[in-house]
Amino acid sequence: xxxxxxxxxxxxxxxxxxxxxxxxxxxxxxxxxxxxxxxxxxxxxxxxxxxxxxxxxxxxxxxxxxxxxxxxxxxxxxxxxxxxxxxxxxxxxxxxxxxxxxxxxxxxxxxxxxxxxxxxxxxxxxxxxxxxxxxxxxxxxxxxxxxxxxxxxxxxxxxxxxxxxxxxxxxxxxxxxxxxxxxxxxxxxxxxxxxxxxxxxxxxxxxxxxxxxxxxxxxxxxxxxxxxxxxxxxxxxxxxxxxxxxxxxxxxxxxxxxxxxxxxxxxxxxxxxxxxxxxxxxxxxxxxxxxxxxxxxxxxxxxxxxxxxxxxx
Numbered sequence: 308x309x310x311x312x313x314x315x316x317x318x319x320x321x322x323x324x325x326x327x328x329x330x331x332x333x334x335x336x337x338x339x340x341x342x343x344x345x346x347x348x349x350x351x352x353x354x355x356x357x358x359x360x361x362x363x364x365x366x367x368x369x370x371x372x373x374x375x376x377x378x379x380x381x382x383x384x385x386x387x388x389x390x391x392x393x394x395x396x397x398x399x400x401x402x403x404x405x406x407x408x409x410x411x412x413x414x415x416x417x418x419x420x421x422x423x424x425x426x427x428x429x430x431x432x433x434x435x436x437x438x439x440x441x442x443x444x445x446x447x448x449x450x451x452x453x454x455x456x457x458x459x460x461x462x463x464x465x466x467x468x469x470x471x472x473x474x475x476x477x478x479x480x481x482x483x484x485x486x487x488x489x490x491x492x493x494x495x496x497x498x499x500x501x502x503x504x505x506x507x508x509x510x511x512x513x514x515x516x517x518x519x520x521x522x523x524x525x526x527x528x529x530x531x532x533x534x535x536x537x538x539x540x541x542x543x544x545x546x547x548x549x550x551x552x553x554x555x556x557x558x559x560x561x562x563x564x565x566x567x568x569x570x571x572x573x574x575x576x577x578x579x580x581x582x583x584x585x586x587x588x589x590x591x592x593x594x595x596x597x598x599x600x601x602x603x604x605x606x607x608x609x610x611x612x613x614x615x616x617x618x619x620x
């Protein structure tokens with residue numbers, strides 16, 4: 308066995324860890340749910356038909372793309388270009404973020420290209436077949452740009468306070484918007500309310516996540532919403548954003564208002580750090596670890612709400 312063969316498993320493991328498997332569902336689920344509801348499952352299962360309707364091929368390609376390749380791009384690019392600051396961050400090297408050895412940086416970037424481009428080409432073609440090409444292409448382009456711009460040199464939106472949270476939220480909301488754009492539903496004020504609520508949830512979640520890294524980011528010379536306004540103000544911003552997201556859901560179609568209860572555990576999760584100081588900001592990591600598991604509880608509640616929606620419409 309030669310050296311290159313022996314190192315292959317460790318390289319694959321590094322790519323796997325870098326893609327954050329625990330977070331795969333956070334992007335694949337929004338796309339899948341939005342596409343299913345937007346296309347009206349059962350309206351059409353003819354994959355060759357244009358002008359909308361459900362396409363099994365589009366559904367599967369989109370879910371697989373947003374499940375793995377998209378996350379490898381989002382987190383892999385970040386891990387490569389955040390290497391120096393990650394060395395100073397005690398959270399890195401586990402479920403909360405990979406610490407990629409420099410030897411796999413080039414491989415990671417190539418893996419991002421190789422795994423993403425074929426899916427993106429396929430999705431562009433499927434958009435044309437659906438009859439919703441222009442809008443779906445635009446949303447897909449914004450989604451991919453946000454993934455690259457967040458971490459790539461020359462852009463580094465993650466170092467631009469407030470834009471960092473807006474871009475991060477786009478990472479998770481854009482798959483859902485793309486699913487809707489590909490399906491081509493009739494947009495209503497109630498549907499917009501759901502999207503606004505989801506976006507505010509994303510902003511709040513990123514902001515709270517930035518709190519625990521205040522000291523590490525400042526040491527690494529990285530700006531963020533938390534390094535600018537401080538840990539305490541950021542926690543309070545996240546709390547308010549979660550509550551406003553819940554209010555926005557009250558203006559959505561049934562059972563959307565019921566799903567507004569989802570914001571409660573998130574808001575309660577950040578509340579213990581209402582008066583946190585910058586020096587003690589790393590303690591918020593306990594809340595972030597709970598956040599990762601709250602996502603699964605919220606996903607269950609949202610799934611039940613979607614099932615109820617499917618049976619009442």
